[in-house]
Amino acid sequence: MIALTWRQHRAQLLTAAALLAVLSGYVLFMGHQMTSYMASIGLNACLSSHGNCNVLARAFLDRFGSTPHVFSLLDLVPLLAGLFWGAPLIARETERGTHRLAWTQSVSRRRWLTVKLAAFTGAAILAAAIVSMLLAWWLRPFNQLIAVGAGGNVNRMSPGVFDLSGTVPAAGALFAFALGTAAGALIRRTVPAMAVTLGGYLALWLPLESQRYHFITPLTAHGPFGSTLPVPPSAYVIANSYTTASGHPIDFSVMAKACQTSHGNQTSVRLSCLAAKGFQFSTTYQPDSRFWSIQGMETGIFVAATVVLLGIAAWWAARRIN
Amino acid sequence: MIEFQLDPSSGVATYLQLAQQVRQALRLGLLQVGDQLPTAREVVAKLAINPNTVLKAYRELEREGLVGSRPGQGTFLLRSLPGPDSVAVARFSRELSTWMRKARTAGFGPDDVEAIYRAAMRNCFSEGAA
Amino acid sequence: MTTAIETTRLGRRYGRRWALQECSLSLPAGHVIGLVGPNGAGKTTLLHLAVGLLAPSTGELSVLGAPPRAPGTRTKVAFVAQDKPLYPRFTVADTLRMGGWLNPGFDQARASAHLTGLGIPLHQRVGRLSGGEHAQVALALALGKRPELLLLDEPVANLDPLARREFMQVLMEEVAETGMSVVLSSHLIEDLQRACDYLVLMSRSRVQLSATTDDLLAVHQILTGPRSHAEAITSTHTVVQASYTDRQANLLIHASRPVIDPAFTVRPATLEELVLAYMSQPHTGTAPTLRPVGSATEA
Numbered sequence: 001m002i003a004l005t006w007r008q009h010r011a012q013l014l015t016a017a018a019l020l021a022v023l024s025g026y027v028l029f030m031g032h033q034m035t036s037y038m039a040s041i042g043l044n045a046c047l048s049s050h051g052n053c054n055v056l057a058r059a060f061l062d063r064f065g066s067t068p069h070v071f072s073l074l075d076l077v078p079l080l081a082g083l084f085w086g087a088p089l090i091a092r093e094t095e096r097g098t099h100r101l102a103w104t105q106s107v108s109r110r111r112w113l114t115v116k117l118a119a120f121t122g123a124a125i126l127a128a129a130i131v132s133m134l135l136a137w138w139l140r141p142f143n144q145l146i147a148v149g150a151g152g153n154v155n156r157m158s159p160g161v162f163d164l165s166g167t168v169p170a171a172g173a174l175f176a177f178a179l180g181t182a183a184g185a186l187i188r189r190t191v192p193a194m195a196v197t198l199g200g201y202l203a204l205w206l207p208l209e210s211q212r213y214h215f216i217t218p219l220t221a222h223g224p225f226g227s228t229l230p231v232p233p234s235a236y237v238i239a240n241s242y243t244t245a246s247g248h249p250i251d252f253s254v255m256a257k258a259c260q261t262s263h264g265n266q267t268s269v270r271l272s273c274l275a276a277k278g279f280q281f282s283t284t285y286q287p288d289s290r291f292w293s294i295q296g297m298e299t300g301i302f303v304a305a306t307v308v309l310l311g312i313a314a315w316w317a318a319r320r321i322n
Numbered sequence: 323m324i325e326f327q328l329d330p331s332s333g334v335a336t337y338l339q340l341a342q343q344v345r346q347a348l349r350l351g352l353l354q355v356g357d358q359l360p361t362a363r364e365v366v367a368k369l370a371i372n373p374n375t376v377l378k379a380y381r382e383l384e385r386e387g388l389v390g391s392r393p394g395q396g397t398f399l400l401r402s403l404p405g406p407d408s409v410a411v412a413r414f415s416r417e418l419s420t421w422m423r424k425a426r427t428a429g430f431g432p433d434d435v436e437a438i439y440r441a442a443m444r445n446c447f448s449e450g451a452a
Numbered sequence: 453m454t455t456a457i458e459t460t461r462l463g464r465r466y467g468r469r470w471a472l473q474e475c476s477l478s479l480p481a482g483h484v485i486g487l488v489g490p491n492g493a494g495k496t497t498l499l500h501l502a503v504g505l506l507a508p509s510t511g512e513l514s515v516l517g518a519p520p521r522a523p524g525t526r527t528k529v530a531f532v533a534q535d536k537p538l539y540p541r542f543t544v545a546d547t548l549r550m551g552g553w554l555n556p557g558f559d560q561a562r563a564s565a566h567l568t569g570l571g572i573p574l575h576q577r578v579g580r581l582s583g584g585e586h587a588q589v590a591l592a593l594a595l596g597k598r599p600e601l602l603l604l605d606e607p608v609a610n611l612d613p614l615a616r617r618e619f620m621q622v623l624m625e626e627v628a629e630t631g632m633s634v635v636l637s638s639h640l641i642e643d644l645q646r647a648c649d650y651l652v653l654m655s656r657s658r659v660q661l662s663a664t665t666d667d668l669l670a671v672h673q674i675l676t677g678p679r680s681h682a683e684a685i686t687s688t689h690t691v692v693q694a695s696y697t698d699r700q701a702n703l704l705i706h707a708s709r710p711v712i713d714p715a716f717t718v719r720p721a722t723l724e725e726l727v728l729a730y731m732s733q734p735h736t737g738t739a740p741t742l743r744p745v746g747s748a749t750e751a
Contacts, residue, residue, distance in 0.1 A: 004553045007546060008539070101532035104503045105554035106526045106597065319507070330646070331723070335669075363628035371646045372484050372622035373628035 001107055007185035009119070012085060016127055023074075027134045034064050034141050047144060057150035065152050071135055079201045081124040085179020087193035089116060090317055094188040113317055117181070117310065124177050128170035135164045146234050157233035157236035157288055159209050166295040171302035176201050178309035185285040185316040197281030204305065208298060213238050213286050215297045222282030226275040245278025249286070255279055323360055324353055328369055336371055340379035343390070348403045359389060359397040455517065456481040456633040457502055462511035462632035464497050470657050471497040473512070477489060477652065477662055479635065481601070485625060486638035486648035488727055491620040493654040495637040496534060498606050502635075504533045527556065534606050540579030544589055547578055548596065561598040570618075584615025591619060595626055604636040608643050620647055641727040651723070653730050660730050665723060672726050675703045677716035684713060693729035700716050704729045722729035 042061055046053040090113075091183075093099040103109045139161070143153050156165045161181050163169065179200045183193040218238055221229040231237065242250050259273035286294070326340055347353040347437050353378040365415075380397050383389040390398045425435050455478055462475040472494040479485055487495045500506040501513055504520035518525045538547055546566060564574060572585050581589065587607065594602055607623075608616040612655075624647055627634060638644050643711040651668060653661035661668070670690070675685055682701035686694065690706040693701075704721055705711070711718050 001553060007542070007550070080521070097533065097535060097537040098539060100500075100505060100531070101537045101539075102527075102554075103505065104529075104531040105551075106523075106556060107524070107554045108521070108526065242466055328646075335717070336646070361628075363625055366628045367621050367625040369646070370617055370624050372649045374483075374623065375647050376628075 001111060002119070005116050009085075009116075013123055015084075016080075016123065020127055020130055023131070024134060027138050029034055030064075030067060032139060034060075037063065038141060050148075053145075053148060054150050057145045057148075061152045065154070066140075069160070071138070071164060074175045075160055075163045076201075076205075077094055077131060077164075078124075078128060078169050079174040079176045079198065079205075079207065080177030081120070081127075082180035082197040082201055083194050085120045086177040086182075086192045087184045087197050089181050090313070091184030091188055091190040091193045094184075094192055100101075109318055112313075113314055114312065120177055121174055124173040125170045128281070130311065131223065132165055132167075132169050134213040135161065143234075149233055154238070155234045155288065156291060157286060162212070162236075162291075162295075163209075166292065167299045168302070171299040171306070172205070172304045175204070175302040175309070178306040180315065182309040182313040182316070183192070186199075186311040189321075199320050204301075208301070212294055212298055215294055216286070216290055218284045218286050220282055222280055222283050224275055224278070225271055227285055231283050231285050232287050232289075235285040238284045238286065240281055240283050243280045243282070245280070250279070323358065326360070326365055326369060328341055328371070329395045337379040337382065340365075340376065341382045344399075345403060346377075346382055348388070351405065355399050355402050357399050359399070361396060454481050455479065455498070456483075456485070456515070458514045458517075458634070460500075460512045462498075462501065462513050463509050464501060464506055465509045466532050472501070472665045473510075473657050475659050477659060477668075479633075479652070480650065481516075481633045481663070481665070482499040483633060483650040484624075485650040485652060486644035487635055487652045487654065488639070488641050488644060489637075489654035489660075490639055490731065493639075494657040495639075495654055496605055497657075498654070499531070499603050499635070499637060503529060504601060511713055517540070527597070528600040530594035530597055530602045532590050532602075532604045534609075536587055536607070538575065538578045538586065538590055538593070542578050543575050544572060544578060544581070545574040546588055547593055548574075551593045551596045557598065558596045559598065560596065563592045566622075568591050570622075583611055583614075584618060587611055587615060588618050588622065591622060598630065598651045600631060601633045601635070603641055604634070606637055606639070608638065608713075609640075616643070619700050623647070630650050647725045650725075653727060655731055668726060669720055669723070671704055672721040673707050673711060673715040673718050674721045674725065675701075675705060675711065675713075675718055677701060677713070681713070685711070685716065692726075693732065 004044065038060060041056055041198055042060055043053060046056050090099070093102055098155075102112060104224075109265040136156075139154070139156065142152065145152070146155055154161060156162060163172070180193060180197040183196040183200070184190065187193045187196060213236060221231055222243075240252075242252055242255050244250050255274070256270075257268050258277060258279075324344065326343055328336060328339060332339070344353065344359065359380065362373040365371070365376045366373050380389060380391070384391065384397075388400060388403070389397050390400045403406075422435060425438075430438075457477060457479040459475050459477045463473040463571065465473070466472050471491055475494075482654075487498065489495050490646065497506065501508055502520055504526075513520065515525050516528055520529075539550075544549065545564065548560050548563050548567075551563065552560045567589065568574060570585075572581070578586065580587060589620055590640060591607075594604075600624075605621075608619055611619060623634065623636075626632065636644065636648075645665075648665060650664050652659060677685075677700070679696055679699055679701045682694070682696070682703065685691070685701075685703055685705065687707065689711070691703055692717050693704045695702045703716075704725060
């Protein structure tokens with residue numbers, strides 16, 4: 001049954017392996033580019049000597065700061081496990097009638113399904129883990145800069161990166177796969193099952209992108225303009241809000257008008273104007289220290305959904321299809 | 323070895339056709355005492371009929387004492403059919419050909435001849451099977 | 453095991469529609485059983501129930517003495533579904549290998565040699581095979597596990613006459629060699645009458661007949677004679693089908709005793725005539741009993 005699973009699905013698995021190889025190649029290439037650049041401009045030396053590296057950091061970020069956004073294109077990669085592995089698993093067999101071949105052999109239907117599910121869930125976890133590790137490796141230079149306060153806004157708490165860090169990608173891939181498999185079992189046609197998988201995945205993923213930051217009550221820091229708030233550099237800022245001197249909330253645009261002067265748009269001038277008028281701002285954020293807690297909660301949600309969906313798929317396939 | 327044929331439209335049961343072909347072959351000297359009949363498997367592989375049909379035909383022949391089966395070896399012909407000698411066959415063939423030529427000269431077509439022939443056969447052979 | 457398939461008031465429905473109902477059969481082992489009926493009669497439903505693809509809505513079913521999905525049953529029963537599904541991207545060799553992966557005791561070498569002997573290339577993709585070759589591969593896959601019971605759903609539909617003959621030759625040869633039981637369905641009796649020695653006739657989700665062909669042919673006669681004398685026959689024998697002209701009566705009867713009426717010529721009915729006659733009657737009863745006297749209809 002393992003041999004059959006490989007023979008039947010080797011194209012799918014090899015395609016994933018090839019895509020991973022391409023991604024790895026790209027990451028390794030870019031990683032090499034970044035490290036050699038850092039060496040060539042003396043950023044490495046500056047960091048190890050604990051000096052002020054802001055200028056060098058700025059140069060590095062100007063050049064490479066937008067590249068992690070490439071990774072945000074990969075946010076929905078776990079969904080691929082649902083579309084191309086999960087949806088066709090049962091639906092393709094029923095569409096073509098080959099389930100009447102596969103499920104009338106000496107091997108039981110349960111064993112057929114169990115082995116295939118095990119193979120794909122294993123592959124999904126492995127592929128997602130590789131993606132997660134690739135991204136973590138990619139981010140090391142950026143994390144170095146963040147640690148010394150010179151970094152940009154790419155850290156593992158930000159949504160695009162969080163999706164592909166830690167255990168969330170593997171859990172997301174499992175969920176997508178389970179959703180695809182269940183959709184395929186119930187709908188029995190591949191393309192409609194893929195559509196349902198896409199819709200179902202987005203229905204859970206989209207809210208999570210913002211709601212995950214409220215799993216634990218966020219922290220808030222506030223103070224007058226001109227002060228530096230104790231928000232750690234690697235935190236994810238959920239929102240900024242503004243109040244007047246007497247504590248009334250005020251819209252940013254209204255507040256900005258109060259300091260529109262004929263001095264133009266010089267930031268420092270406007271900041272001192274706002275500070276003089278007594279405006280305060282507060283920042284709601286989640287610190288990096290909560291990364292694994294939130295990862296664990298999101299993973300738990302995905303895994304629970306996975307278990308339910310796989311149960312549905314298995315029960316439906318065992319009992320309800322001819 | 324005899325090769326069987328089937329006439330599905332003849333209305334005669336398959337097993338009877340097979341038995342008949344064995345007897346015919348014996349008469350014509352195509353099969354001789356001691357020859358082996360094809361196994362059920364060989365017949366069926368050619369004709370795509372039910373193996374039981376072949377076994378039924380062979381059982382029929384066995385009942386007539388024409389064949390006997392040796393376990394593990396096959397079915398063999400035990401005796402020959404007494405048939406008319408070739409001189410007699412030749413003589414009757416000639417007489418029949420003469421009669422047919424006369425009928426044709428008299429204006430009878432093949433269908434007429436056949437109708438007369440079949441009626442005569444029925445009359446002659448209807449009591450007691452061949 | 454002397455019974456291949458045993459059912460007791462087996463039924464299967466979809467919503468309010470019954471695809472099969474009141475099916476009580478005792479199909480003997482060691483026979484080639486033909487399952488005949490028009491499309492929609494319930495043949496495929498019965499076969500799918502027998503191999504465990506479907507669960508019954510009512511009634512009971514045992515195959516070789518056990519439930520269809522029991523492990524022991526699964527290894528002894530082989531099935532070729534309608535359209536003979538195979539994986540088109542697999543090669544013939546892959547397909548046979550799959551037989552080995554999914555069935556213990558699968559004789560891959562013998563199956564390969566057999567297909568090669570038929571001229572089917574083992575390295576060819578299944579999707580590129582001709583209809584006849586495809587059918588032979590599907591059959592070889594089923595026979596490779598040396599089943600005690602082989603079920604086939606419309607195996608020779610869509611095959612040209614030569615491919616049909618070759619398919620049946622292979623099948624019958626295997627029956628002769630192993631004595632396995634076979635159930636094959638078709639909506640054409642011509643496909644089956646050479647090969648089958650047992651017939652199950654189905655129509656509109658019910659079984660109409662279930663008997664050996666010998667028994668069926670022994671009791672069904674076609675009587676031809678004057679219409680004026682037909683009453684004598686119809687009142688004493690069960691008439692399956694009757695057709696009349698102004699002078700003549702043609703009766704297909706189920707004879708419980710020999711017919712000795714000099715006014716009628718008697719000849720045995722062929723399987724084809726039998727099947728057509730039963731199929732054109734609306735079914736009223738349950739199990740394979742015949743129509744009561746006096747309910748003959750005019751054609």
